[in-house]
Amino acid sequence: MAEKQIPYFCNVSIEQVDDGKVYLNNGERLPYSFLLVLPPYKGKECILSSKDFEHENGILPVHETLQSVQWENIYVVGDANNIKGTKTGRAAELQGELAVENIVKQMHHEPLRSFQHETLYFMELGKEGAMFIMNKPSKQGTLTCTTSGIMPHMMKRAFESYYLLKFS
Numbered sequence: 001m002a003e004k005q006i007p008y009f010c011n012v013s014i015e016q017v018d019d020g021k022v023y024l025n026n027g028e029r030l031p032y033s034f035l036l037v038l039p040p041y042k043g044k045e046c047i048l049s050s051k052d053f054e055h056e057n058g059i060l061p062v063h064e065t066l067q068s069v070q071w072e073n074i075y076v077v078g079d080a081n082n083i084k085g086t087k088t089g090r091a092a093e094l095q096g097e098l099a100v101e102n103i104v105k106q107m108h109h110e111p112l113r114s115f116q117h118e119t120l121y122f123m124e125l126g127k128e129g130a131m132f133i134m135n136k137p138s139k140q141g142t143l144t145c146t147t148s149g150i151m152p153h154m155m156k157r158a159f160e161s162y163y164l165l166k167f168s
């Protein structure tokens, strides 16, 4: 950010926006000519409007087994649950598989498995190539790997071509 002369403000929130100014809760006023604001994360309307759900801003609390804290026969996967970690399509997919596995285990009165975070990202970094981040839990520990530069960018391009080829 500093390299690109981009000022940033941590641990503040927006109090008000008017025509040409953003008001932060630390008293700062920022002039703007173009503004992009991402709203705080919240759950779906069907959860917010359901009286019987205990939720945090529409996000449902779950155990590590993905069972709802409120009802053990209900599993919550993906963005809708409050499991710690990044909300990604990959996490939603892995959680979907685990929920199915645990439902079957629960029906057979077998011990349930906890969700383990696995992260694999390729993130474009503008002119500086891309970043590759991997956190993969295994029996030996968590394999962590982070690298940036042109190589991850090439890997992302290769993955994109492979992915599109699979659909053609």
Ligand SMILES: Cc1cc2nc3c(=O)[nH]c(=O)nc-3n(C[C@H](O)[C@H](O)[C@H](O)COP(=O)(O)OP(=O)(O)OC[C@H]3O[C@@H](n4cnc5c(N)ncnc54)[C@H](O)[C@@H]3O)c2cc1C
Residues within 6 Å of the ligand: 044, 045, 046, 077, 078, 079, 080, 087, 088, 089, 090, 091, 092
């Ligand atoms: C801009 C953006 C970029 C992203 N980029 C990436 C990325 O590069 N890689 C990645 O892994 N993740 C990415 N994500 C995150 C990823 O999209 C989500 O984490 C993932 O889609 C969550 O899946 P989900 O099935 O939990 O929820 P969703 O994909 O949100 O699915 C919920 C579904 O429920 C439906 N629904 C809502 N209300 C009802 C109702 N009352 N009845 C029936 N259906 C209903 C919705 O229409 C929707 O189809 C990105 C997200 C955003 C917003």
